[in-house]
Amino acid sequence: MKKLLLLFIIVLFLPNYSSAQTKPDPETIFAKSYDYVNDFEKIMSPSQAKSLGDFLKASETKTKSKILIVSTSSISPYTDLTEYSLDLDKYLLSKLKVDTSILIVISKQLRQIQVQGVDKIRIKMTDEEMKNIISTYVVPELKKGDYYKGLQLGTEQLIKKIE
Incomplete structure (x- = not known):
């Protein structure tokens, strides 16, 4: 009877342990290198991505603040873009x-x-101002579907705030 009870407990609880979620390994999810503009979703033309990247690189020299843009069509295995972004930043x-x-x-596919x-930016700009x-x-x-123009205008305004 004891063996039957033990077997029942093992069968009952074993699936819970085997299906428990573990934190995803960032090295298998994220790219091995990043530049100022990382258009993995291809929402901009190559010349637009280069132009925006050149602008961000030049602004880093003036502001001493690095702005990085990443477009992605999938955040799998994540379910939340905020969590994905935090882990990407880490x-x-x-x-x-x-x-x-x-x-x-940014994700065109997910519409998010x-x-x-970082904290040093909050001295010059609040989260509400950024939003x-x-x-x-x-x-x-x-x-309107113009991702380049939106990101260009947005980064220009962010840079004005942190200068």
């Missing part, structure tokens, strides 16, 4: 030694955008 800093001041993650800044810039300059252009 990965960039810990594994690739890329210290971003502002990270913009996530912008996050206002995104909703005023970026989102209207995204709705």
